[in-house]
Amino acid sequence: MNWSAVGPAAVFFGAIFTNNILLTNYLGMCSFLAISREVKSSLGLGAAVVFVMGMTNALNWPIHYFILVPLKLEYLGFIVYIIVIAASVQLVEMVVERVSESLYQNLGIFLPLITVNCAVFGAVLFMFIRKYTFLGSLAFGLGGGLGWALAIVAMAGLRAKMARARVPRGLEGAGIALIIAGIMSLAFMGFSGMIPAA
Numbered sequence: 001m002n003w004s005a006v007g008p009a010a011v012f013f014g015a016i017f018t019n020n021i022l023l024t025n026y027l028g029m030c031s032f033l034a035i036s037r038e039v040k041s042s043l044g045l046g047a048a049v050v051f052v053m054g055m056t057n058a059l060n061w062p063i064h065y066f067i068l069v070p071l072k073l074e075y076l077g078f079i080v081y082i083i084v085i086a087a088s089v090q091l092v093e094m095v096v097e098r099v100s101e102s103l104y105q106n107l108g109i110f111l112p113l114i115t116v117n118c119a120v121f122g123a124v125l126f127m128f129i130r131k132y133t134f135l136g137s138l139a140f141g142l143g144g145g146l147g148w149a150l151a152i153v154a155m156a157g158l159r160a161k162m163a164r165a166r167v168p169r170g171l172e173g174a175g176i177a178l179i180i181a182g183i184m185s186l187a188f189m190g191f192s193g194m195i196p197a198a
Helices: 008-016 029-035 039-068 074-099 101-110 112-116 118-129 134-162 174-189
Strands: none
Touching: 008 134, 029 039, 029 101, 029 134, 029 174, 039 074, 039 101, 039 112, 039 118, 039 134, 074 101, 074 112, 074 118, 101 112, 112 118, 118 134, 134 174
């Protein structure tokens, strides 16, 4: 498929639903399963991921095409992309710590670990593999972040309901969470074909 010909709106909605980075590409599962126990923490981490994905795609695109490619330094790409991701996460971490100390404590180690969240790095790599335009890259970053946030908040809501349900002993905890994630993945994949970016 010629991804560069897909409009930013289709890329945005495709990244949320039909091409959800978490539920169709299975990237970012570790923090997804660990933080999705509470809706409030999930909302906070989801918002952080939306910001980081949008910002890193918006910054890495011009760095790649206006600095690395003209200077023939593409081989330094991975290092540069990770530095941009780390700087974005550091900014988010400082803001969250100042604005909401309780959220900062709830997220714990998972907030700085957004730096090595494979979903964020995957969004940057997909942006270059699919040769998106700048607007397409920005749409994919924001849509991918929103898709990831939607998935983690939905999982947190389902796990809150499951806490009051009778779950077989062998499936408690991670077992039932993985089953729910699989069913959610099937549901999101059901949107395939509705948006051209799928």
